[in-house]
Amino acid sequence: MSTYAQKKGFGATLWDYLTTVDHKKIAILYLIAGGFFFLLGGLEALFIRIQLAVPNNDFVSAGFYNEILTMHGTTMIFLAAMPLVFAFMNAVMPLQIGARDVAFPFLNSLGFWLFFFGGVFLNLSWFLGGAPDAGWTSYASLSLTSTTHGIDFYALGLQISGMGTLIGGINFLVTIINMRAPGMTYMRMPMFTWATFVTSALILFAFPPLTVGLFLLIFDRMFGSNFFNVANGGNTIIWEHLFWIFGHPEVYILILPAFGIFSEIFAIFSRKRLFGYSSMVFATILIGFLGFMVWAHHMFTTGLGPIANAIFAVATMAIAVPTGIKIFNWLFTMWGGSIKFSTPMLWAVAFIPSFVAGGVTGVMLATAAADYQYHDTYFVVAHFHYVIVGGVVFALFAGAHLYWPKMFGTMLNETLGKITFWLFLIGFHLTFFIQHFLGLMGMPRRIFTFLPGQGLETGNLVSSIGAALMGVAVLVLLVNVVTTTVKNEKVGNDPWGDGRTLEWAIASPPPFYNFKQLPLVRGLDAYWLEKMEGKKGMTPAEPIGDIHMPNNSFIPFVLVLGLFIAAFGTMYHAETSWGLPVLILGMAVTLGAMFVRSIKDDHGFHIHKEDLIDDDKDKGVKA
């Protein structure tokens, strides 16, 4: 049943990726798709900064500006940061725990296609009458009155991609609980795996409120219900609550994996065990828990009353404690270490002051009384870009450089990597530091232009120049990616030389079954332990035997295609005659795909012992 193909044509490769259930290939799909949306969101950011570079600018119209800023936020959070985080989780987490794949390879593929089609659907709005224009938060009073189909694209697109995220979260949870290698106890798991674990739990509990909120929005806009229609008894505050009950855990869903990546980097490039590992685990769990208790700090000015505001203010400030634990642990990891300033390490070191700055403004914003002054100004914009760019995006760049060899078998150029780093770091602080002061001077967020003579010119111009620098930095990274791929100089198992965890003990990229024999884990930093005892690799925990692998499947693609079609039907059903049939057709395709999946047995296949011993064929992929 298993055939090993060596060289394949474009068609075969495409089909392979359309049907793959291999976590490493799905990681690459997430990286490419997430990277594409990151460029798109970055382009939108540049348009914003061009428009705001000088007062009274007319580079874009006011209405188009609303669409750009909405799509910038929505794209960056849902279609760039989340998928890129998922790319690293998929690529690395199963290797770190010594597993051959995730628990549900089929669902992994389904999750990717849900995200991808959701993102494509959302972006088709540009060509079909206009993009969403009510901000990434899409507050109901505003989003109900939006006249184009933009908000419909937002609600349906995010609904589809959100399902993918939820599925991914469940998948990672089960993988980590059930599929750890022998000896890999919870307290021996690498920090990135811990971060994935807690993040997945957050996803599981944070995404259903978004699902419901989006359903209510879909029903209100497309099916005539009255959830947010005050005239008929509705209440727009419900949307605010549901959105932020999801939205606040969402920022921890983004930042915890970033913390995980940095924890790996600090240990690897300080050539030292992570300081305070158990307190790091504790802090991660505590942040995840507290993340659900603070959503109303986004709503201090909504009028919930002083008691609610006080409770949420205190809960918000409490998060600074576990975060502080982490910051000090990273500093102490470097203390006395033999530090190597590779590109990932540069990002990690720069992350600490940048993120702390965002944390400090976070505590300022958490002070409910003072928040009335900061609310909806550029101070808020500066704050969340300091934590999301200075935290998450730095981690994504760092992770891309760190794990590139593990994902593609070749190293990104270090010189170009450092150029990217310095350009981006300077550009980032240039763009956002001054926005604190623009905000304190009273510049509201989300305005499409400003008047001259109000002291806002210099700040905005500086900010726009910084954005251009970040744009150049990303271009340098792209050049780096292309030249690295063209050169294609293969590297060994442990290209950084100081890998500590299991993923560095196997080939780069790993064979499709990951571990020929499951490794025996004897402690934290399992691979480092073996290296310190003078061994070349891991001690196997089992004799070589047949390996059970899942079959590729085209069903996830078809299933999601059905939802994609149904979304168009849903959107146009009220104004066209073909809407309802298309909705029914799409749902029939989806249910049909589920039905086929249910009745067709899929036992997977076995790689036989004899094939495994013949090592040369490892790289081949099952046709």
Added chain:
Amino acid sequence: MQAEERFTYETWPAEPEKATLEAKNKFLGFWFFLGGETVLFATLFATYLALKDKVPSADHALAKDLFEIPLAFAATMLLLTSSLTSVYAMYHMKNFQFKKMQLWLGLTVALGAAFLGLEIYEFNHYVHQFGHTFTSSAFGSAFYTLVGFHGGHVAFGLLWITTLMIRNSKRGLNLYNAPKFYVASLYWHFIDVVWVFIFTVVYLMGMVG
């Protein structure tokens, strides 16, 4: 292959729903899924409570005008009994008695379908007797969304269990399909538990105002 192995009553494992790694994963993953579903329904309940009796004008029917205990009680009994019959089905699954399992699952489906029939009758009644529709008020939207989501879950569960029964009718139990039956029954219990809350929060609390 382990999952396709033929079993007898003597060789059938004690916990067939967790006997293979795939089954263990499915078992745990489904519990997590139900955790997410719990949050989903909790959100719907919260929305319902916020919008209960919120209508544009005084001539709209409120909860105390709409709901009647006999109908809701009958629906509750049907669904609770179907949960019990699915327990018997799983008891026979664990004892490798395929025919009996199918019989009890069939009963479960029949009771579930009767419940769904009552719900359709009930919705129809509200729409035509009271003008209480999905679009008539925020209360209507919230009511039909909460109860309708539950009804949709029941309908999906019926399709699911029926598909499993037909697909496996010829081949009996093995370690590949035993976990499938098991998680379907877990799902069925879950929608039963949700209904207990709907009965309390929507109907009983609706009656007392």
